[in-house]
Amino acid sequence: MKSLKISLSIAFWTFSILFLFSCSGNHKPDKDGYYSEEKFVDSLNVGRKGKTKVEFEKFRHGKNGDVFVTLNVYDLKEIWVETKGSMFHTWELKNSFRFIKDGITGLDVQISDFNNDGFNDMTYQSGIAGRGGNVIMTLFLYKPENKDFIHIRNSENYPNLSFNSKLNCINSVILTGSTTTAFLKIKKDSLDEFARVDVSDKIVVEEKDSTGKFKIIEEKLFKGNDDDFYKIFRNYKPLEY
Template sequence: MRFFKNFFLSLSALLLFSCSGSPRPDKEGYFSEEKFVDSLHAGVKGKTKVEFEKFRNTGNGDVFVSINFYKSEKKWVKGEKTDIDIWRLTNSFKFDKDGVTGLDVQIGDFNNDGFNDITYQSAIAGRGGNVVMTLFVYNPENKNFIHIKNSDYYPNLSFNSKLNCINSVILTGSTTTTFLKIKKDSLDEFARVDVSDKILVEEKDSKGKFIIIEEKPFKGNDEDFYKTFRNYKPLEY
């Protein structure tokens, strides 16, 4: 499953995308393997810049990703007739990454506020079926991106416009669609639908405990088994 399907941006529209990093390692043995830069689509378009860079160690093969976020500001420079635009760093992160997948940075609106958020691929699991992404949501109030700390707990993320929430599809021996809301810097699960030989629908009650609200035999085909539910009350694909 390729999430963010409706928001995928072509590579030609990006300000910069490079799969070939510098072949010369730094003093610790790391070299840049892949880089993504955008200042046209994420956050406030044209006023926000994002940089993702993947580094690999030539010795032990360790991989990490460096992430920088910037916002555009005016700065007075002596001798200039008008203020000039500069990029001011607002936040930066550094995370370990798997050594198999690329950055696969994708841009789209995950909370329906009109500002594009951004993800990159952190890892892959479940024999390739579970794409693990790290999500950063743009906050227009402080003009910065919020790291959604548990986003990599929920693979195959996508925005659900029907319920104005986020879906995750977890592929194991069964297929589980989870329904999530963004709360501050985390995803909060409020319902789930598990499909195996039966369909089990659970919803979180006022005490934060999941209760079964529907249970019935699964009578679909193989294609239905892997579908994402867009509603759970009533069940709808």
């Protein structure tokens, strides 16, 4: 009997934890005709772990199908309650965002450190392109000095984002008729491309010069196989996967 109670308790808390992170929304429409289709909440992994909370929610219009996403950012705050004679914790709203979203993909929130500062940042999937190969991501970087996230405004221009620990930058892989690896640095609230490697029947390496123009620094025939064609380059000078 005791083991049964323990099993039930574990199952309850497992369900509760899963519900905390991702759940379906409320399909009852509001006065404007929108209903909550999907929700994601995290307070354990992003920003200052345990002291930062984010809430993503995806809304869809019941008639015309329009979709938008909201993001609320909270910081854990201590307040003194005189009547209780003690400190209490409460979530203080720091920032709110709202974005138009495609009507096909889910939120697919990903949590990762994109600038190697020890604080986890996050993305959500804002769209898809290129026959499904280009995952469009909206990136938010955590700023510990403000206890808040900043929206990287042009992140949607660079699909398939990942952190490149070798060059301490961000990579984007763009799939068209060729495969392009873009090398990006964060400048304020934007991504700045400083180099790229394009693979088709040949490999072309370009680097941005001091005037802001891209110059070809290497060009050679592509001799790899199909798998190599879609690989991410982690260095461009010299070329390395």
